[in-house]
Amino acid sequence: MAVIAMTQEMxxxxxxxxxxxxxxxxxxxxxxxxxxxxxxxxxVKKSLIRRIREGKAGTIEKWSADExxxxxxxxxxxYDLALKGNVLIRGWGATLLLHxxxxxxxxxxxxxxxxxxxxxxxxxxxxxxxxxxxEIKTDDAARAARMGEMFKIxxxxxxxxxxxxxxxxxxxxxxxxxxxxxxxxxAFQETPASRQKLADMALQARARAALRADDRxxxxxxxxxxxxxxxxxxxxxxxxxxxxxxHAVIEGLAGVAGIxxxxxxxxxxxxxxxxxxxxxx
Numbered sequence: 001m002a003v004i005a006m007t008q009e010m011x012x013x014x015x016x017x018x019x020x021x022x023x024x025x026x027x028x029x030x031x032x033x034x035x036x037x038x039x040x041x042x043x044v045k046k047s048l049i050r051r052i053r054e055g056k057a058g059t060i061e062k063w064s065a066d067e068x069x070x071x072x073x074x075x076x077x078x079y080d081l082a083l084k085g086n087v088l089i090r091g092w093g094a095t096l097l098l099h100x101x102x103x104x105x106x107x108x109x110x111x112x113x114x115x116x117x118x119x120x121x122x123x124x125x126x127x128x129x130x131x132x133x134x135e136i137k138t139d140d141a142a143r144a145a146r147m148g149e150m151f152k153i154x155x156x157x158x159x160x161x162x163x164x165x166x167x168x169x170x171x172x173x174x175x176x177x178x179x180x181x182x183x184x185x186x187a188f189q190e191t192p193a194s195r196q197k198l199a200d201m202a203l204q205a206r207a208r209a210a211l212r213a214d215d216r217x218x219x220x221x222x223x224x225x226x227x228x229x230x231x232x233x234x235x236x237x238x239x240x241x242x243x244x245x246x247h248a249v250i251e252g253l254a255g256v257a258g259i260x261x262x263x264x265x266x267x268x269x270x271x272x273x274x275x276x277x278x279x280x281x
Contacts, residue, residue, distance in 0.1 A: 001085030001190055002027060002183050005094035006107045010139045011116040011123065013167045014109035018090050020176030025183060030081055031090040038073045041213065055142025069212055071150045076209035079202035096151050099160055101198045103190040105182045108161040109175070111168050200226040203255050207231060210253055216245045222263065229257030236264050 002025055008014025022029045032046075035053065039046040044065045051057040052065060071093075078097050081087050082104065089098075095106040111119075113136065120132040147155040158164055163182060165175045182188060204226040211217040220242065222235030231250055237243045243263055250256060 003082045003085055003098070003101075003104045004088040004107065004179065004183055005082075005098045005104055006088060006090045006109065007095045007161075008090070008109040009111065009116065009143075010136050011120040012109045012111040013119070013172060014090070016172045017107075017109050017165065017167070017175045017179065018088055020172060021179045021183075022088050024176060024180045025088075027086055027088045029088050029090060031092075034074060034077050034081070034089070034092045037077045038070055041073045041209075042069060053142065053146065055138055055145070067146075067149065072205075072208050072212045075205040079198070079205045082198060083202045093147065093150060095161060096147065096153065097201075098198075101201070102194040103188050104198075105179065105188050106160070106162045107179055107182075108158075108164040110164060110166055112166075115168050196228065199255065200228070203229065203231070203253065206253055206255075207250050210249050211246065214245075214249050217242070217249055220246060222246070229255055230260055231256055231258070232260040232262065234262045236266055239265050 004021060004025075004027065006014060006018055008017075018029055021027065032050070035049045036046050039049045042049075042065055048057065048061055048065055049070060052062060052067065052070065074092055075097055078089060078092055078094050081089055082094075082098055082101070095108065098104045099106050113133075116136055117129060117132045120136060121127065121129060124132065126132065144155045147153055153160065163179065165178065167175065170178070204224055207224050207226070211220055220237060222233055222237065225232040225234070233246065233250075237246060243261070243265065246263070247259060247261070250259060
């Protein structure tokens with residue numbers, strides 16, 4: 001049930017490293033498939049999700065798919081994939097989402113900028129160095145901004161990764177061998193405790209996604225924590241009816257062992273939540 005999370009800068013040959021690791025360990029490699037699932041849940045074009053994540057979407061395009069919803073559905077899909085196992089997830093914040101799960105190695109693949117520019121020029125079959133450099137800078141900026149907004153962290157922080165590989169210094173074959181040995185090491189073997197931690201994180205993400213996907217609760221902003229399958233709800237809801245709707249959505253999820261309700265209702269009626277404004281019931 002091996003799971004590996006990998007992030008890479010553009011033109012670092014991370015794709016080759018991932019392919020070699022998957023062949024050695026018999027893993028499925030997942031990358032764009034995550035975005036395709038997210039696009040399906042949001043009922044928007046797959047290309048739109050990719051353009052937003054790559055920092056290439058225009059203002060009008062961004063209005064049609066808000067990034068918070070993208071991040072909620074992305075987390076749900078990444079945790080679901082990790083729970084199924086036998087997968088290498090490349091990109092989509094997987095290294096950051098899964099970093100606290102003890103049995104999942106989180107790998108970063110990097111290379112110096114000048115080498116990345118050279119590799120991208122070769123890939124694009126162009127001699128336009130300025131174009132290649134700008135393409136990489138745009139991609140780097142989009143990744144850094146996305147990680148900052150979604151997780152409040154610095155994307156390049158080395159402490160976020162279990163292993164960082166510089167493909168200028170380390171040949172691809174050696175990179176593959178290093179990741180494979182790490183995945184097979186005692187430190188990264190699944191235990192009942194690490195499996196439960198992943199299951200709780202997956203259920204938490206599933207609950208957030210389910211509330212977001214339901215028109216009756218999509219605007220509800222509450223804290224959700226999960227431990228041993230029990231879901232703890234904290235925060236303020238508009239009224240008892242909204243509380244009942246939250247319960248109905250979460251109780252319908254697989255893996256829920258119970259709900260600990262610490263929600264409070266808004267008193268006085270002086271403020272109206274967005275969900276109240278569209279509440280016709």
